[in-house]
Amino acid sequence: MNALPRHHHGASGVAGPLLYLRRSHAVALGEWVEIRMPDRSPWRGQVIDAGREVTVIQVLEETVGLAPAQATITLTGEEASTVVGRELLGRAFNGIGSPIDGLPAPVGEATRPIWGAPLNPVRRARPADFIETGISAIDGMNTLVRGQKLPVFSGPGLPGLELAARIVEQARAPRDEAFAVVFVGIGITARETDAFLERFDRSGARERSVLYLNQTRDPTIERLLAPRVALTQAEYLAFELGMHVLVVIADLTHYCEALREIATAREEIPGRRGYPGYMYSDLASIYERAGVLTGRLGSVTQIPILTMPDDDITHPIPDLTGYITEGQVVLSRDLHRKGVFPPVDVLPSLSRLMNAGIGEGKTRPEHRAWANQLYASYARGCEARLMAAIVGEAGLSPVDRRALAFSERFETAFVGQGERRRGIEATLESGWQLLEELPREDLTRLSDAAWAARSARATAGAAE
Amino acid sequence: MSDVARLVRIVGALAEAEPLAEGASLYELVRVGNRGLLGEVVRIAGRRGTIQVYEETSGLSLGEPVTLTHEALTIELGPGLLGGVLDGVGRPLVDVALHHGDFVTPGTTSPTLDAARRWAFTPTVPPGSVVQGGDQLGTVEERPGFVHRVLVPPDISGTVASIDGGDFTVHEPFGRLTDDTPLCLAHRWPVRRPRPVSQRLASHVPFITGQRVFDLLFPVAEGGSVALPGGFGTGKTVIEQSLAKYAKADVVIYVGCGERGNEMAEVLEEFPHLTDLRTGQSVMDRTVLLVNTSNMPVAAREASVYVGITIAEFYRDMGYRVALMADSLSRWAEALREISARLQEMPGEEGYPTYLGNRLGQFYERAGLVTTLGQPPREGSLTVIGAISPPGGDFSEPVTQASLRVTGALWALDPELAHQRQFPAVDWETSYSLHAESTTAWFVAHVDADWPAVRRETLALLQRDRDLREIAALVGPEALQDEDRLLLEAARLVRDHVLGQSAYDPNDALSTLTKTFLLASLAREVLTAGTRALAAGRSFEQLELTGITRLMAELRSAPIGELDARAAALRQALEGVAG
């Protein structure tokens, strides 16, 4: 790109967020545009369809009051970019990177295009460093590692954001390395934002974080830029300054709705439930911006949060997300009603990178077998619960009855840890205690070796 | 007329250019814009050409040039492909990284094969030989122990005027035909055109996967094709990767089509350190990876499966047993849909173009067991396993359905099983293989005469298990008769330890046919022994099967050398059960 700016007097039309320009030359796809009218602050936009006959510009602010014939349109010759740098830590911006904390705009250390380029897959290093979140259902059963993208599938009214806040507050990297948080709020309410920030402040995480907040009242279309502006900053901190960056994005559901709105405005053929057919690729261009690079220090880890409409995990938003991310942490309304916090349903939850992050030298050698056994016993208990609903507990076999009792305790004592942070040792210990209440023959996933190792350690612990 | 047109429109992965030279043809390769991005002409209307661009179009400007190349999208075939990692249009990603750094930027021109590398060529025909497409001219050792047969390209024939042994780059002629046609190690082939074969054959030899559930219940023949659909997280990638690591194949082409970058990092870290048990060489030595992750350009995703299958055919033509894994064909279909939508074609079901079924069919059709062209006579096979990612895990969608019309087997994955960590989460009720019958004789001859009986009884047990579990859900398992409770227990054993197989257990990730047969037989013996004991008047509780379950669990994750001893111990314990 990098052509000189060109000015057009008058556009041919505007419809919703789209502005149409006739007979323009040398327009570049993705080019950044400024639209001016007398006595108004300029609008910003981007070329999404460059054509000799008609060029379409997506305007990033509310287009109310835009009179196309009277506007001056400047094609800037540049692509959408944002200022990045260490200096942004501790600051708050809106979705397109303008300060909202009353301080002057940062000069930054560099300006980077927000769309990013795909990481060359051969330059990626395999994520394998355990991040201790202090949450048993995650650390023990669905371990998070550096460079992973692990979303939280929440539901309306479920504490997804609260769980994310807690992770940010509690997360410990294995070695005491430089780490930062980038938080992107997309279409979330002021109340939610405040609650989140309050936790942040309390934990002293504020100085090492950068906030990008697109609030409910902000233009929808800005929602499409917010995560990209934020990830550009995250990548800079990670890959150029060598920091370990945790990116929390809430709420992706609002992002997808904005995407649908634009697609509708462009009269595109709608895909499932009205969402555009390219939503998979679009979401991937956000989620895939997580990772670790060979020979560089830092990492980008993403925890996106989304709300499953109607608690429906097959809805296109969670569905496409699950197809891109490396697992998911699913919240359960049932557990929430029972007062379990965090209400993580471990069965549909998954961390695909867990195996690389656990075991000898990372957590404990028997971590895998331990988790397999907890899963097996809990799954059996849940199955028994369904059966008991029909035939009554008395109709269950003794093994099933034990599994049922186990699953109840697993939910309240292990998953439902409440407000306290649990280190990985405490998490494993809590799981062992539940398993030990079952007779040895019910623990078919535990080899004698794993069992012996545990018994030896338990005895040694008791002797101390 | 000039071969240069100018861009008049750019939207998404498509660009339009005018005035297109009259000689321009459909599917011709073009260079787009000042940076020379790769593209392919997908529509010609008068003087306007529509181009599918394989690289990021953002930044392309109206008025930039579009240059015709008069060539179709081709891939360079020759020694040096094995062990390589290519992007969707065949550029080696290591080389791209060397020139462009950690991020992929548009306008790269790295050639597929290393032009500088020399290969020791040994001719196998003398000058004067009359040759035609597919005839072997000589050999190169492409990887330690891997004989790369250098063949006459399919479209060429004549008399060999000269042919020399020695070290050659892929482009230096090692000989000539009398009409002066140079003979080189490399040639190009248009990826959308299947490579010709002499004859297609019916196959009775199973493609051995090393996964019990497939080898035992749903075997596919060499040269067959499989649809592998499943919702997110059901284990498609783990299965595809396990096949790439352990299946019995000489060459593996792995197409990561619109999936995750970290998965590729995992493959690249693991494969070089894994040993192919048959050759003793690294698994990477038999593998070509094609990688176009979900965030890489969508048009290249569309091309990547064709590039992959063309490379697969190239090795098949040498007489090898080739397997191609595509993960996932849904992402390929979505790329097709996205391009079709931009072309404003009439959408069919769920927005996919009406030719989706056709294209998928043409792709799967390239699988097969064949007699290759040329001398000496060779048989080669290409087995295709295509992962499918149905929206919401619902198999009624177009990509799954279109695949089922053309594939020989369905390996269906079930989220419910995955949530319970029952891996591989294969739904044995929905899954099938049309090759189960035709491969039976092979199993009888090479594994055990009892193979068909064990397979049949395992399936029958699972069927009975399903019915019983439905009843148990209504009346409670305690209300069932002892025979039925025994059956439920035996079926659990089969589900957990015969069909269940952990990809992360070093001793169990690969199951030999002997081990597969052993485990299935043992489960059958448990049922027999239990039935006998019940008949002799013992109650279900008295059988104490939990000990047996543990022995079975430990046996399946024991080192291969211990299997026989452990099986003997289990059989002894069974005698106690039978009383």
Ligand SMILES: Nc1ncnc2c1ncn2[C@@H]1O[C@H](COP(=O)(O)OP(=O)(O)OP(=O)(O)O)[C@@H](O)[C@H]1O
């Ligand atoms: N055979 C297996 N043994 C052990 N674990 C498995 C096995 N298969 C799958 N898993 C578990 O399931 C997880 C998800 O599997 P996988 O990534 O293959 O799913 P997928 O079907 O490819 O999903 P997506 O469509 O989202 O790519 C794995 O990370 C692993 O934890």
Ligand SMILES: [Mg+2]
């Ligand atoms: Mg996958």
